[in-house]
Amino acid sequence: MSTATTTAMAYQDRRGILGTLGRDGLLQIILIANTIIMLAPIVIMVFSAFKTTPQIFASPFGIPDFTQVGNFVKIWTQTNFLRYLLNSFVVTGASMVLILTLGTMAAYAIGRYAFTGSNFILMFFLAGLTLPLKLAIIPLFMLMRDLSILNNQLSLIFVYTAMGLPTTVFIMTGFIRTLPNELEDAARMDGASEARIMWSIMLPLVRPAMVIAGIQNVVPIWNDFFFPLVFIQNDDLKTLPQGLTTFMGEYTTDWGVLFSGLTLSAAPIILIYIVLSRQFIAGMTSGAVK
């Protein structure tokens, strides 16, 4: 581009172009700086997981030898870590199955049938949306004791299911209401039962809403620490975040093992997030975006 044209363009639109470049440059710098701040702690964590403790102290930022997996071997063989991981899978999995099954049932009834009290029932579910259940931990503790499921993973599964239902019913009811009636009516003409209509015609259509509701609930449940802290004492029943506190307490001076423990705990959700980032962002902000 010749000097003349550049000058002409700059003259024409001087404030526009220069302003835009200056502003976008500044915004780009902010974004890059922020991304470095967001990723650096995670990168340091993963790097440190492959170092021995003296190596971490000597060069905390250095790139490690990734074939050096002694810390992970130690975790695998000497700690209860795998047990915690398995427990988290069991508790989260069972809770999600219950949340999605029960949530879809309620949402289908409220969204698809006109019956007396349906609005009241929806309000009842929505009331659970905003209440901070942590503050009801004392009665919950007594309730679990009365049900004899203290120190039993059922206590967690039940609480998580109840906590997940309001958002799930909210999201799914909204979605189910938008589905067209034609398919359903046609099937009804053909003499299909209500259960058959729900199972083979409507359920395949609500899958997108189930994914959103599922992600919104699966992350807080997988990450929860507070309810296990109160309900579970037995080390063999602990979930990952709670087991991490036991583990971190046992290896306080072995930083290599501490960082690899943190890395292993973070790995499953980080990997899934990287693959499904769009769905994660949509799911986790869906309560706040509308």
Next chain:
Amino acid sequence: MPKLRMTGRGLWITFLIVPPLAFVALFIVYPIISAFAYAFFDWQGLKRLDFVGLENFHTVLFVEPYRSWTLNAFKNNIIVFFALMVLQNGLGFILAYALWRELPGARFHRIAVFLPVVLSTIIVAYLFKLFYHPLFGVVNISLRGLGLDGLAQPWLGQSGTALWSIIAAQAWHMVGFPTLVFLAGMQRIPGEILDAVRMETESEWVKITQIVWPLVAPSATIVFTLLFVGAFNWFELPYIMGGLDGSPFGSTDVLGLYFYRTAFGNVSAGQQDFGLGSALAVLIFLFIAAIATVITVRLRAREIQI
């Protein structure tokens, strides 16, 4: 929608609606109502004794040492809330604005800013506890490396810096949430409005304050309310990073820790008291409900329908 006619259909709806309702009733509604009832009784361990009226409330609000503990924890929650308003929501708005421009790499930046949000708070807490270590933590090592030896300090070990260090970890953990909620709000602003504004003014500042900010008001209402509820429920980060007593010297004590400690006891105080704990829970609950309602109503009033 088909009208309810047959009993068969009535049974079918009952079958669909009762199990989920039962879960919510038993594990959410019943415990919350009970929490209110518990606060009016004297408790010994897990045993409920006499009805004592408002005595538990009186104790936690006006009788020492509870009074000082309550006030100290409450004061810290206020600090946490306002600090996060700036560090989390304020920064989130700026980042959302930057992402909204769709500059090269925006997709990558968006994924990066939300990555810490999906991590467990416990992982974040331990990670930053290691980073803040006085001798071997990367924070002090970096400061020393930059020749700022004077700034290197035991971040979590002294009253002046402990709470702020934990707040910084919280902001890192959660800034992605308001960022993406604001971003979604900005993306809903119709293009015609923005074009019209571009005709009128070239000032970025005017555009942000007069157009973007008012139009993302619904997003602001939600993230402010959620932050308020979250700040007054704060538990995991101070529990891991400061300990159950809010060390050092109660400087990181917040209502969540104080409530838990009072209800379930701790190593030093030992005694657990469900009555006082429930009274605290009810007070925190009423406070959150009242202020959250005020925030929502006040902020809703300034929302504009596009």
